[in-house]
Amino acid sequence: MTTSETRARSTPPEAEHFDVVMVGAGISGIGAAYHLKEQCPEKSFVVLEGLESFGGTWLIHRYPGIRSDSDLYTFGYRFKPWIGPPIATAEEILCYMGEVISENALGPHIRYGHKIFSASWSNAEKRWTLEGTRAETGAAFRFTTNFLWMCQGYYRHSQGYTPRWKGMEDFAGEIIHPQTWPEDLEYRDKNVVVIGSGATAATVVPAIAADCSHVTLLQRSPTYFIPGRNENELADRLRELEIDESWVHEITRKQIIYDQAEITRRSFDEPEVLKEELLGGVRAFLGPDFDIEKHFTPVYRPWRQRIAFVPDGDIFQGIASGQASIVTEEIDRFTQKGIRLASGEVLEADIIVTATGFNLSVLGDIDFTVDDEPIDFSKTVTYRGMMFTGVPNMLWIFGYFRASWTLRVDLLGDFVCRLLNHMEKKNATKVTTVLRPEDEDMPLLPWMDPENFNPGYLMRSMHLLPRRGDKPEWQHTQDYWAETHEIPAIDLDANEFDYE
Numbered sequence: 495m496t497t498s499e500t501r502a503r504s505t506p507p508e509a510e511h512f513d514v515v516m517v518g519a520g521i522s523g524i525g526a527a528y529h530l531k532e533q534c535p536e537k538s539f540v541v542l543e544g545l546e547s548f549g550g551t552w553l554i555h556r557y558p559g560i561r562s563d564s565d566l567y568t569f570g571y572r573f574k575p576w577i578g579p580p581i582a583t584a585e586e587i588l589c590y591m592g593e594v595i596s597e598n599a600l601g602p603h604i605r606y607g608h609k610i611f612s613a614s615w616s617n618a619e620k621r622w623t624l625e626g627t628r629a630e631t632g633a634a635f636r637f638t639t640n641f642l643w644m645c646q647g648y649y650r651h652s653q654g655y656t657p658r659w660k661g662m663e664d665f666a667g668e669i670i671h672p673q674t675w676p677e678d679l680e681y682r683d684k685n686v687v688v689i690g691s692g693a694t695a696a697t698v699v700p701a702i703a704a705d706c707s708h709v710t711l712l713q714r715s716p717t718y719f720i721p722g723r724n725e726n727e728l729a730d731r732l733r734e735l736e737i738d739e740s741w742v743h744e745i746t747r748k749q750i751i752y753d754q755a756e757i758t759r760r761s762f763d764e765p766e767v768l769k770e771e772l773l774g775g776v777r778a779f780l781g782p783d784f785d786i787e788k789h790f791t792p793v794y795r796p797w798r799q800r801i802a803f804v805p806d807g808d809i810f811q812g813i814a815s816g817q818a819s820i821v822t823e824e825i826d827r828f829t830q831k832g833i834r835l836a837s838g839e840v841l842e843a844d845i846i847v848t849a850t851g852f853n854l855s856v857l858g859d860i861d862f863t864v865d866d867e868p869i870d871f872s873k874t875v876t877y878r879g880m881m882f883t884g885v886p887n888m889l890w891i892f893g894y895f896r897a898s899w900t901l902r903v904d905l906l907g908d909f910v911c912r913l914l915n916h917m918e919k920k921n922a923t924k925v926t927t928v929l930r931p932e933d934e935d936m937p938l939l940p941w942m943d944p945e946n947f948n949p950g951y952l953m954r955s956m957h958l959l960p961r962r963g964d965k966p967e968w969q970h971t972q973d974y975w976a977e978t979h980e981i982p983a984i985d986l987d988a989n990e991f992d993y994e
């Protein structure tokens with residue numbers, strides 16, 4: 495059934511109204527619900543989630559070994575202590591989120607199986623109307639809300655990104671994207687080639703290596719990794735001293751955030767020294783004779799793309815033991831038996847896993863209108879990577895890439911609640927961010943600075959995303975260390991906020 499057929503299937507019933515609607519029950523949406531309940535207890539709210547349960551990223555991804563690539567002290571919320579090892583499995587993250595939901599009685603506020611396809615703002619009514627369909631029945635639904643808190647993530651959940659290579663249709667085996675990993679995929683005693691160089695590839699390879707006949711990691715170009723033990727010495731020491739878990743969480747977070755700031759600073763100030771340190775970590779597992787230069791030395795300076803933490807250096811151990819191997823080369827084409835490389839060498843495979851990334855989704859692939867005029871987000875300018883010029887009463891949680899995503903969930907949670915309470919005090923029902931006269935000739939730049947951060951999924955879709963200016967209000971810096979001071983200090987009566 496096509497989307498339009500689904501959409502046309504039934505007439506939406508009377509709308510239910512909530513002061514605030516959160517779209518998505520991933521780590522962002524659950525965090526948003528918590529903050530609103532805590533800081534704006536009078537506001538009614540609902541979280542609308544297209545899937546049948548919470549978790550988003552951690553629910554969707556089912557590939558072997560799925561785990562976080564940043565630590566859970568900072569990927570966890572500031573308000574709920576993390577008590578496990580720093581790198582967590584998807585199951586552990588789902589369990590943590592489940593506890594947040596039950597401990598804070600958020601369950602009754604979440605509607606699962608509610609996929610939204612349109613959001614229309616009416617200036618006459620000063621509210622959004624959201625329409626969508628129920629996953630189970632295909633029945634239409636309609637909600638209205640004063641404020642839309644977009645927590646729908648940043649990539650299309652239904653399908654990952656797989657480049658087109660010549661001859662893919664000739665390949666006799668299976669081609670699998672990790673985002674849609676079949677539960678019954680039989681890889682035991684098979685030859686598997688995993689294409690990719692990011693955190694996902696580095697997770698899948700060691701997770702399946704022992705069961706496969708052989709696994710080859712095939713990458714076009716290398717990535718930086720930080721191998722280390724999956725433990726946090728400071729947290730463990732504090733626990734030995736019987737410090738309360740809420741303190742352990744807070745102190746460990748502070749330490750990690752401080753250490754990450756140092757790495758970020760050094761990636762700009764002394765990239766070569768940092769690079770050598772990172773490569774030294776890999777060399778410690780693979781020995782002096784391994785060709786680190788070819789397979790693990792990226793052409794970019796550290797931190798232009800996310801650096802994945804590799805617990806216990808498991809992928810390097812797999813390579814060192816011979817269960818897995820790594821090939822760094824261009825693909826010429828797929829053949830019936832596997833992949834022919836540019837050098838002419840053929841990698842035989844029964845299964846090819848394309849850990850080649852995401853398709854970016856701009857605001858949940860929802861059709862947005864303001865007074866029936868479609869919104870083209872690429873024509874809007876972002877207010878600090880969270881609101882958009884000309885789009886009233888709406889904020890998108892776009893988290894950090896360089897630090898844990900969730901740090902921004904908490905920071906923007908405080909901001910939205912402050913904004914909503916401010917509007918209440920002012921008796922305002924509408925807030926829009928607007929360019930000021932002094933912003934008129936401001937150069938408009940891409941959503942994120944590619945010199946600063948440039949993963950493939952962003953570079954492929956940058957033209958669809960809102961623009962950014964060159965003044966602090968219109969920047970999207972991805973800099974937690976600056977924003978942690980700047981966002982709480984925002985003057986809500988400044989001229990870039992227009993209230994009615």
Ligand SMILES: Cc1cc2nc3c(=O)[nH]c(=O)nc-3n(C[C@H](O)[C@H](O)[C@H](O)COP(=O)(O)OP(=O)(O)OC[C@H]3O[C@@H](n4cnc5c(N)ncnc54)[C@H](O)[C@@H]3O)c2cc1C
Pocket residue numbers: 517518519520521522523542543544545548549550551552555561562563564565569608609610611645646647648649651694858859860891893894897898899900
């Ligand atoms: C494999 C993997 C590992 C990662 N590891 C880390 C990590 O270790 N650290 C880190 O900081 N980041 C990591 N990330 C990035 C990660 O996606 C974010 O950190 C975070 O989980 C995103 O949370 P979210 O709630 O914003 O979005 P998502 O997790 O994407 O959840 C969004 C939810 O919104 C729902 N939704 C979307 N559109 C609609 C709609 N139209 N109607 C209704 N519901 C809708 C979706 O169904 C989904 O449940 C990882 C990403 C992946 C893919």
